[in-house]
Amino acid sequence: MKKDNILEVDNLKVSFKTHSGEVQAVRGVSFDLKKGETLAIVGESGSGKSVTTKALMGLLPKPHGYIKEGSIMFDDKDITKLKDKNMQSIRGKELAMIFQDPMTSLNPTMKVGKQIMEGLLKHQKLGKEEAKKKAIELMNLVQIPNPEARMKQYPHQFSGGMRQRVVIAMALACNPRILIADEPTTALDVTIQAQILELMKDIQKKVETSIIFITHDLGVVANVADRVAVMYAGKIVEIGTVDEVFYNPKHPYTWGLLGSMPTLESDEEELFAIPGTPPDLIAPPKGDAFAARNKFALEIDFVEEPPMFKVSDTHYAATWLLHEDAPKIEPPESVKKRIESMDHSEEAKR
Amino acid sequence: MARYIGQRIIYMIITLFLIATISFVLMKLLPGSPLANANKLTEEQQEVIYEKYGLNDPIPVQYANYLGGLVQGDLGISFKYDNRSVSDILGDRIGPSAQLGIQALIIGTVLGILLGLVSAIYHNGITDYLSTIIAVLGTSIPSFVFAGLLQFFVAVKWGILPVATWNGFEYSILPTIALAIFPMATCARFMRTEMIEVLNEDYITTAKAKGLAGSAIIFKHGIRNALIPLITILGPLAVGLLTGTLVIEQIFSVPGIGEQFVTSVNTNDFPIIMGTTMFFAVVFIVMILIIDILYGLIDPRIRLSGKD
Numbered sequence A: 001m002k003k004d005n006i007l008e009v010d011n012l013k014v015s016f017k018t019h020s021g022e023v024q025a026v027r028g029v030s031f032d033l034k035k036g037e038t039l040a041i042v043g044e045s046g047s048g049k050s051v052t053t054k055a056l057m058g059l060l061p062k063p064h065g066y067i068k069e070g071s072i073m074f075d076d077k078d079i080t081k082l083k084d085k086n087m088q089s090i091r092g093k094e095l096a097m098i099f100q101d102p103m104t105s106l107n108p109t110m111k112v113g114k115q116i117m118e119g120l121l122k123h124q125k126l127g128k129e130e131a132k133k134k135a136i137e138l139m140n141l142v143q144i145p146n147p148e149a150r151m152k153q154y155p156h157q158f159s160g161g162m163r164q165r166v167v168i169a170m171a172l173a174c175n176p177r178i179l180i181a182d183e184p185t186t187a188l189d190v191t192i193q194a195q196i197l198e199l200m201k202d203i204q205k206k207v208e209t210s211i212i213f214i215t216h217d218l219g220v221v222a223n224v225a226d227r228v229a230v231m232y233a234g235k236i237v238e239i240g241t242v243d244e245v246f247y248n249p250k251h252p253y254t255w256g257l258l259g260s261m262p263t264l265e266s267d268e269e270e271l272f273a274i275p276g277t278p279p280d281l282i283a284p285p286k287g288d289a290f291a292a293r294n295k296f297a298l299e300i301d302f303v304e305e306p307p308m309f310k311v312s313d314t315h316y317a318a319t320w321l322l323h324e325d326a327p328k329i330e331p332p333e334s335v336k337k338r339i340e341s342m343d344h345s346e347e348a349k350r
Numbered sequence B: 001m002a003r004y005i006g007q008r009i010i011y012m013i014i015t016l017f018l019i020a021t022i023s024f025v026l027m028k029l030l031p032g033s034p035l036a037n038a039n040k041l042t043e044e045q046q047e048v049i050y051e052k053y054g055l056n057d058p059i060p061v062q063y064a065n066y067l068g069g070l071v072q073g074d075l076g077i078s079f080k081y082d083n084r085s086v087s088d089i090l091g092d093r094i095g096p097s098a099q100l101g102i103q104a105l106i107i108g109t110v111l112g113i114l115l116g117l118v119s120a121i122y123h124n125g126i127t128d129y130l131s132t133i134i135a136v137l138g139t140s141i142p143s144f145v146f147a148g149l150l151q152f153f154v155a156v157k158w159g160i161l162p163v164a165t166w167n168g169f170e171y172s173i174l175p176t177i178a179l180a181i182f183p184m185a186t187c188a189r190f191m192r193t194e195m196i197e198v199l200n201e202d203y204i205t206t207a208k209a210k211g212l213a214g215s216a217i218i219f220k221h222g223i224r225n226a227l228i229p230l231i232t233i234l235g236p237l238a239v240g241l242l243t244g245t246l247v248i249e250q251i252f253s254v255p256g257i258g259e260q261f262v263t264s265v266n267t268n269d270f271p272i273i274m275g276t277t278m279f280f281a282v283v284f285i286v287m288i289l290i291i292d293i294l295y296g297l298i299d300p301r302i303r304l305s306g307k308d
């Protein structure tokens, strides 16, 4: 492993056995995560984001979900090869996860304090009293008012936003080295979304942890992430720093995502929506999986899969448009405008 | 909570009053005389007996007397067993019935829950198929068939346990098993479904993500949540046991309330029939109350709304 990497995912393939065939949910994903950085993974729903995180956590539904190929290196170990017993001592301690729906991700019949303490008792060998103290600290960290009393309550006595804070506190309990947040704000009201994002950023500063932040909402990414990976049909099609992906996007799918992003100054001009639907993952198409929906598709896109082309040391994109023989194609005007306007709003923020 | 229980008790009293009235009316509508050999008695002799049991009073008066007695806990006097009060007779017979019922309920639910859990945890394995077969057989074959089979094999053929009557614990084993099979099978099927559902819940994934071991997840997060809905079928199961005792006690000649009830129906011993009905009604209603309270204790969401 490279020195400043905490996680290296190489050519990860995950499939599900189903009645209608093998669903190839993740089809060769590679990325690494550096110490202390936040990597966002974006993509339409169904692109394989959650499955990727489940594979990282060793939480694929057994036996029909399985890792077909590839490796996940963490601490110089390939954790795809670990026995479940050994994985248990990593889960919740080194790798922790925040889930999408706080209404269903807490046990309705267990007191909230106990649910936060569980991980501490298991991994840190704390006594009951110490664990209680630590749980109260954690609840303070995620800004749940009146933690002593809240500890003794059940999830149904919490609002959605407060529940998500509990889930975050649970994930942070053992100071994980990697925190995976799978669409942590998607299920929440807009105002609450902003609060939870604010909290996540706050925590980013206070806690030294690398974060993988999953979202289908590009709008969120610029705010929280250092780097972005764009996923489509089980593959990463573009990866780079936030600036690179936002201001110099190379993949037509990224253009589509940027163009279809609703903004506050919602202009009359049409959004650059991506036509069509994602491909069938039981029988993925030949060539570039995005070709059928891509109005800039070249003939070769229907025949051969594009490799990752290097744009810069940190920026890569899998599109034949980057081949030296390809015609020079610029992003559509509406997308360009969108990029410019983002530029301004970012500047305005600073 | 206290207010809630108070309210419930008032409803219970109303329910019991209705049951008493309906069973009284039904008794009056029944054909047949309570006198075993009515045709051998002279008019006068019959008259004396009717007078003794108040059967000559106008029906509203009989009804009032009956209700008045009930309020004081007096269920009347048996037609059949001279001068013995119904309460006395039921009191003599409650022991075996209660023992059978409680043993069967405990064995049935505990074994059923275990069977269902094992099924769910080893979902689609051999254990699952075996216990599903047991559960299907147990719910579809009537208990008197099991009773007969148990008597034939265990008692008659192998001579391990007594065939019938009531003379100590070993006499209770076969009827308990025969009675327990249905609740066991029902609990097993129900528990399997619930547990499989619970194990697919998001909060189980959360628990896994914390690094908890499989056993901790099942015991701390799985079972309690799967048990909550099971409480709702305990009521119907208990009723099934009550009616089950009617048949099973008869087959095994257990001197319990059920056997008495069947005998009394055959001899038109109205006070005992009504008394037993009232007794069953009370047992049933109290059981439902206990189950509701239990529900509140085990499910925090209900506990809270009960307070409001």
Ligand SMILES: Nc1ncnc2c1ncn2[C@@H]1O[C@H](COP(=O)(O)OP(=O)(O)O)[C@@H](O)[C@H]1O
Residues within 6 Å of the ligand: A016, A018, A023, A024, A025, A043, A044, A045, A046, A047, A048, A049, A050, A051, A052, A061, A065, A281
């Ligand atoms: N348990 C499963 N069984 C079969 N297919 C699954 C399962 N979970 C996910 N998939 C499939 O994997 C693909 C990726 O899903 P997912 O990772 O959840 O997408 P998202 O990017 O929205 O998080 C989808 O096509 C989905 O249908």
Ligand SMILES: [Mg+2]
Residues within 6 Å of the ligand: A046, A049, A050, A051, A182, A183
């Ligand atoms: Mg998802």
